[in-house]
Amino acid sequence: MPSFVINExxxxxxxxxxxxxxxxxxxxLMVLDREKNKAYNRAVDMCWECYSCVKICPTQAIExxxxxxxxxxxxxxxPLRSTDSIMWSVRFRNRAVKRFKFPIRTSPEGSIxxxxxxxxxxxxxxxxxxxxxxxxxxxxxxTR
Amino acid sequence: xxxxxxxxxxxxxxxxxxxxxxxACGAAYEASHWAKKHNQRxxxxxxxxxERSGAVAMGLSAINxxxxxxxxxxxxxxYVQYVKNDxxxxxxxxxVANIARHVDSSVHLFEKWGLPIWKDEDGRYVNEGRxxxxxxxxxxxxxxxxxxxMALKELGEHGSYYERIFITEPVMVDDRCxxxxxxxxxxxxxxxxxxxxxxxxxxxxxHIFRPRSVGEGLGRSxxxxxxxGASAYFTLKAGAExxxxxxxxxxxxxxxxxxxxxxxxxxxxxxxxxAKGEDYMETRAAELENWAPYGTARPTPANxxxxxxxKEIEEGNGPIYMRTDEAIREMVAxxxxxxxxxxxxxxxxxxxxxxxxxxxxxQALNWASHNIMPEETPSEISACEPYFISSHSGASGAWISGxxxxxxxxxxxxxxxxxxxxxLFAAGDASGASSHKFSSGSFTEGRIAAKAAVAFCVDxxxxxxxxxxxxxxLKEQVLKPxxxxxxxxxxxxxxxxxxxxxxxxxFMFRLQKIMDEYAGGASVGFRTSGALxxxxxxxxxxxxxxxxxxxxxxxxxxxxCWENTHRLWQAESHIRxxxxxxxxxxxxxxxxxxxxxxxxxxxxxxxxxxDPASGEWKMIKREIL
Numbered sequence: 001m002p003s004f005v006i007n008e009x010x011x012x013x014x015x016x017x018x019x020x021x022x023x024x025x026x027x028x029l030m031v032l033d034r035e036k037n038k039a040y041n042r043a044v045d046m047c048w049e050c051y052s053c054v055k056i057c058p059t060q061a062i063e064x065x066x067x068x069x070x071x072x073x074x075x076x077x078x079p080l081r082s083t084d085s086i087m088w089s090v091r092f093r094n095r096a097v098k099r100f101k102f103p104i105r106t107s108p109e110g111s112i113x114x115x116x117x118x119x120x121x122x123x124x125x126x127x128x129x130x131x132x133x134x135x136x137x138x139x140x141x142x143t144r
Numbered sequence: 145x146x147x148x149x150x151x152x153x154x155x156x157x158x159x160x161x162x163x164x165x166x167x168a169c170g171a172a173y174e175a176s177h178w179a180k181k182h183n184q185r186x187x188x189x190x191x192x193x194x195e196r197s198g199a200v201a202m203g204l205s206a207i208n209x210x211x212x213x214x215x216x217x218x219x220x221x222x223y224v225q226y227v228k229n230d231x232x233x234x235x236x237x238x239x240v241a242n243i244a245r246h247v248d249s250s251v252h253l254f255e256k257w258g259l260p261i262w263k264d265e266d267g268r269y270v271n272e273g274r275x276x277x278x279x280x281x282x283x284x285x286x287x288x289x290x291x292x293x294m295a296l297k298e299l300g301e302h303g304s305y306y307e308r309i310f311i312t313e314p315v316m317v318d319d320r321c322x323x324x325x326x327x328x329x330x331x332x333x334x335x336x337x338x339x340x341x342x343x344x345x346x347x348x349x350x351h352i353f354r355p356r357s358v359g360e361g362l363g364r365s366x367x368x369x370x371x372x373g374a375s376a377y378f379t380l381k382a383g384a385e386x387x388x389x390x391x392x393x394x395x396x397x398x399x400x401x402x403x404x405x406x407x408x409x410x411x412x413x414x415x416x417x418x419a420k421g422e423d424y425m426e427t428r429a430a431e432l433e434n435w436a437p438y439g440t441a442r443p444t445p446a447n448x449x450x451x452x453x454x455k456e457i458e459e460g461n462g463p464i465y466m467r468t469d470e471a472i473r474e475m476v477a478x479x480x481x482x483x484x485x486x487x488x489x490x491x492x493x494x495x496x497x498x499x500x501x502x503x504x505x506x507q508a509l510n511w512a513s514h515n516i517m518p519e520e521t522p523s524e525i526s527a528c529e530p531y532f533i534s535s536h537s538g539a540s541g542a543w544i545s546g547x548x549x550x551x552x553x554x555x556x557x558x559x560x561x562x563x564x565x566x567x568l569f570a571a572g573d574a575s576g577a578s579s580h581k582f583s584s585g586s587f588t589e590g591r592i593a594a595k596a597a598v599a600f601c602v603d604x605x606x607x608x609x610x611x612x613x614x615x616x617x618l619k620e621q622v623l624k625p626x627x628x629x630x631x632x633x634x635x636x637x638x639x640x641x642x643x644x645x646x647x648x649x650x651f652m653f654r655l656q657k658i659m660d661e662y663a664g665g666a667s668v669g670f671r672t673s674g675a676l677x678x679x680x681x682x683x684x685x686x687x688x689x690x691x692x693x694x695x696x697x698x699x700x701x702x703x704x705c706w707e708n709t710h711r712l713w714q715a716e717s718h719i720r721x722x723x724x725x726x727x728x729x730x731x732x733x734x735x736x737x738x739x740x741x742x743x744x745x746x747x748x749x750x751x752x753x754x755d756p757a758s759g760e761w762k763m764i765k766r767e768i769l
Contacts, residue, residue, distance in 0.1 A: 028308070028329055045359065046363045047360075048363050049363070049509070050196070051202065052201060066509045067506070069361045090497070090508060093512065102282065103260045104283040106259070116257060118256075125595070126548075136252045137246075138252065141246075143245075
């Protein structure tokens, strides 16, 4: 169905100022059913299985059930994402389980400084040099 | 939903950036710096939320364009040569070189901003292939969009971004682009953005051809389904000349979930074989001579690798397998120490899974569902359906000015990355003939284009005026699908089946069927001919008429209506350009059965332009300089 919402876990993001999955879905698929106060995927055949909703859900209420037209039932891939790493649980159809952890970011969220310590270089608006060049290139700019 | 209830919101700015993906973030980053120095305003408009929008929304496991200029690993000219050969001679040297000379700077910024890049014992980036470096890229887009937002913030009230606004049309005054219109997908608001310069970075196009999976798997396109042709539509409607609209991209990926193959081929040195275990790149090597000089150069162009694989399938030698088991076995066998070999095995396993988990989670799910352990079982690969994307091994997009210091005279007209329409710039998948930009190059091209666009704003300080009548007409046009639905919805007992209108989803399926069957889609082995194209074009004309009867019951459907109108224009320019180029040059992307070989006379760009004044299409052949 691609992404689906577990009724028991979804609270409609009642404590948040917006529904997290609805905010993040790049294809605008997640919607809040205001009567039931539960989110749902309104067009499962337009879902890219990008996991953005799964990763952002504050109550871990969203999972992915692989596309039924080519995936056998039983496989589950579920992430647990923190600010600097992501932990993946992969459960096979035959019940085998693998776990992987990868770093995702080396700086604290919200800490980015655009110039990142590089010199801003040229003032020439019409020239080819970009912001922070040539410092961020580490060498001089190629030209003919 | 009542179209009369829509408020009109007018936003005035200097540089308007359309899109929120890698190119748009690069543009916002660079523009902010120059706009601050020259007192200009910058506004970015994204159809989604920037932290997860565009093709990098899910993340990436590699950055495919990094030259390593500072360490002398490669030269700019090496890269130009590589790109040009991959595209069978069809590329703009000036544009490719321009991206290549700046791209390392962007990658160095990404690292400082917090993107984890793999390093070897000496602290150097780990290369996947000659141009590719490995990353832990799950949060790639979060990081890059944060930098773009921080840069806009430096402009104070002169920097802003709008999310969940869907852009539909360019705003033209005489022959100049002075803005864009669209609507909010969250509330009843019509938006008019007025600007001195407009930068189109709205991505490539997916779902123009019928996908191989048509149930739930419809959405599992290789490139994202939300990249729906807005870039090409925007520049076409503005009257800009387009290039390489015939150069679609057909990637070969792990079958069905379309997981990446780059790490397997390049990092793990895996082979792809037919069912008998034969490596078709070896057994069919002689075929490459028919496509010389490109076919005989190394590396073999992507479309020719596809072509050899398609020939295997045609002859009944499938399934085609990525021999992941053999590749891992060979890598481990090189380590004599048993303990060390076990450690290496563990490391390779983790790397193999991360490759999918970082950028195509669905492929990991596919392996789990099929009980596939890559070290034990080979996996099927297959050619996907065609996509329009100039940031990879396709080339479609607007024909833009090159940089003053690199471009031949005929390729420079005042401002780098400006289309042939005054004030309208393009970058990323929106600009053509500069393939292989990938994520880092798209970000970089956004930077290049934004700087030039700020210069345009500074040179054209007069305020932009758009008449009230023009705005009213545009608003009526954008909201028309709501009115059509409202007027007719009660006629039939099923809102989906009504003779007075067509809903966007069926409209999309109709387009996909035409493109697949007449323009060389996956189901016909990517083969087409002049006669088939002629017929396909005839059917597209009916679609153009029926596009006026697209109907939307809500804001989401209104967006789908416009996405599919955008797709239709991308489709028409594609058919017209394949028909114009009477040869076969990229046989693994499409094959003209009536012109089955490459011709010297077509060592040229095939361009096209839709004339807004007459509504006529003009085909243009341009020399490769």
